[in-house]
Every structure is written in C-alpha cells, then in structure tokens.
Amino acid sequence: MTPLYVILAIIILLVIILVVTSIKIVNQNEVFMIERLGKFHKKAQSGLNVIVPFMDRVVNRIDLRTQVVDSPPQSVITKDNVSISIDAIVYFRVTDPYNATYQIANVFQALEYLTATNLRDVIGSLDLDETLSSREQINTRLRISLDEATDPWGVKVERVEVKNIHPPEDIREAMEKQMRAEREKRAAILTAEGDKQAAITEAEGRKRAVILEAEAVKEANIRRAEGEAEAIRQIAQAEANKIQMVFDAIRNVNLDERMLALKGIEAFEHLADSDNKVFVPYEASAVMGALGSIQALLGNDKNTGAKK
Numbered sequence: 659m660t661p662l663y664v665i666l667a668i669i670i671l672l673v674i675i676l677v678v679t680s681i682k683i684v685n686q687n688e689v690f691m692i693e694r695l696g697k698f699h700k701k702a703q704s705g706l707n708v709i710v711p712f713m714d715r716v717v718n719r720i721d722l723r724t725q726v727v728d729s730p731p732q733s734v735i736t737k738d739n740v741s742i743s744i745d746a747i748v749y750f751r752v753t754d755p756y757n758a759t760y761q762i763a764n765v766f767q768a769l770e771y772l773t774a775t776n777l778r779d780v781i782g783s784l785d786l787d788e789t790l791s792s793r794e795q796i797n798t799r800l801r802i803s804l805d806e807a808t809d810p811w812g813v814k815v816e817r818v819e820v821k822n823i824h825p826p827e828d829i830r831e832a833m834e835k836q837m838r839a840e841r842e843k844r845a846a847i848l849t850a851e852g853d854k855q856a857a858i859t860e861a862e863g864r865k866r867a868v869i870l871e872a873e874a875v876k877e878a879n880i881r882r883a884e885g886e887a888e889a890i891r892q893i894a895q896a897e898a899n900k901i902q903m904v905f906d907a908i909r910n911v912n913l914d915e916r917m918l919a920l921k922g923i924e925a926f927e928h929l930a931d932s933d934n935k936v937f938v939p940y941e942a943s944a945v946m947g948a949l950g951s952i953q954a955l956l957g958n959d960k961n962t963g964a965k966k
Contacts, residue, residue: 682707682716689755691718701755720755724816727766729773731822738785743824748773748804754812762811769808773818776803786825793820 683706684690690702694714702709702716709715731745748769752758762768780799781789789796797818805815825833 676711679711680708682709687722689720689722690716691720691755691759693717698756698760718755718759720752720758722752722755724749724751725766726750727769727773729770729777731824732774732777734778734781736781736784736786736789740786740829741826742781742786742789743822744777744781744789745821746773746777746800747819747821748815749817749819750804750808750813750815752812753814757810757812762813765811765813768811769804769813769815772804772807773800776800776807779803786829790823790825793823796820 682690682702684702684704686704688704690707692699692702692707692709692714694710699714727748727750729746729748731743733741733743735741750765750769752765758765777800780796780803784792784796797820800818800820801815804818808815
C-alpha cells in the first residue's frame, strides 16, 4: 500500500505542476509572445491564458507602455570643429510585438546605439552656436531619424529630448564672458534709458512750471488791467457826477444871462492863459456877441457912476 500512495502523490504533484505551467496570467498593457515547438504560435493578451505544457513556451514579454532609453553622453564634433559632450533621452513605444520580437534582438540596446549615431550626424551639420540655441530643431531631427530607422522593428519613437550639452572649458569661459558683457551692456542701456526718461520728465516739469507761471502773470495782468479800467470808470463816473452836480446847482440858482456871460469870459481867459490851442466853433459867435453886450453894459455902469 505504501508504494501505491507514493505513486499517487507523484501523479497528483505532476498534475499540479502541469496545471500551473499551463496557465499564464498576462498583466494589463503587456503581451506574451508564445511559440509552439519552436515556431510562433500566438500573442497572449492581458488576462488568463492557457498553453500546452512542454510544447508551448513564452519567448518574449512585451510592455506596450511608453518606455525610456537614456543615452549616455557622447563626444561629438560640431560643424565648426568644436568637440562637445551631449546626451539625449528617447521615449518609444512598441506598436508591433511580433516585429519587436523577431526583427531585433534587443530594442533598448539598438535604440541606444542608434541614438548615438544620429547625434553625431545631426550635430555634425550644425555649428556650436546653432547647437546651443536649436535644441528643438535637434530634437525634431533626431525623432524623425530614429522613427524611420525603428519602424521595421515595430517601434514608434514618440519623443527625443537633448538633456545636456557640455562645450569645452575654454569655450564655456568665453561664453560666460560674452554673457557677462551682454548683461552689462543691457544694464548700461537700461540705465541710459532711465536717465533719458528722467531728463524728459524733468524738462516736461520745467516746461509746465514756466507755462503755469506765464499763465499766472497773464492772469495777474488781466486782473490789474481790469482794476485800472474799473478805477478809470469810477473816476469818470465821479467827474460826470461832479459836472452833473454843478449843472444842477447852476440851474437851480436861476442865473441870468449877464452872469452866464461873465462866467464864459472867465473861462476864455483861462483858456487864453494856457498853452493849448483852442478852436472856437461857429456857434461861439453868440457867446462873443454876449460878451460885447456885457462890455457895453459894464461901460454904461462906469459912466453912470462917474456922473453921480
């Protein structure tokens, strides 16, 4: 009975091993490449898959997610014969698991070597200044070149990024001096622009002050002229009032013609004594006649007095 139990236990163990080895669980975003008797049989998709023990085997496990190859630094020579160190990162994805298994032995190593070769080719067509300032152009050219080269492998190169560019030490020092000079130049330009703007602002301020001062003087002159005009008007008004008062007084005392003539003679005497030239109008003949009458009257008064 003991040997029977042993044989039964061995059979059960073999069955368990066969079941375990025949069941393959494929993770999400993965594909198993399965061969049967040395020939490609099928692609095992994600989930539970059953294979035939001792006949089928998994020859490759393909990750369908985007993967990264970090290319080591490469020493390349630019178009103007400057040796620089450059490295890049390649992002790729397997689109055809069959070609990635049977068209290339090691995708990662092949991409690394291919990246180094294309870096030398791309950088060799650019001078140092273009290499330092044209990262996007380098990335695009590398991506196109790598994608064309890896297409037969069932690999899609999605993106290439140049990570570091290291020129020689002497060139770095010269570049730092140039950048320092450029910064000093920009600082000097900004300072000059600031001084210019300050001078313009100050001149505008002075101009505005002069304008305001001129306007103030003009306003003062206008006010003074208005005051003088008002004073003249008031003086003229006073003189007019004075004349009107004299006229009213003369009219109120009822002067006779002899008194008026006497006052007229006095006025002509004052005019004769002055240096001013006097033009007597035609209407003044009446006044002259009145003066003659007054003289005759005065003469009669004198004769009468003599007789008495």
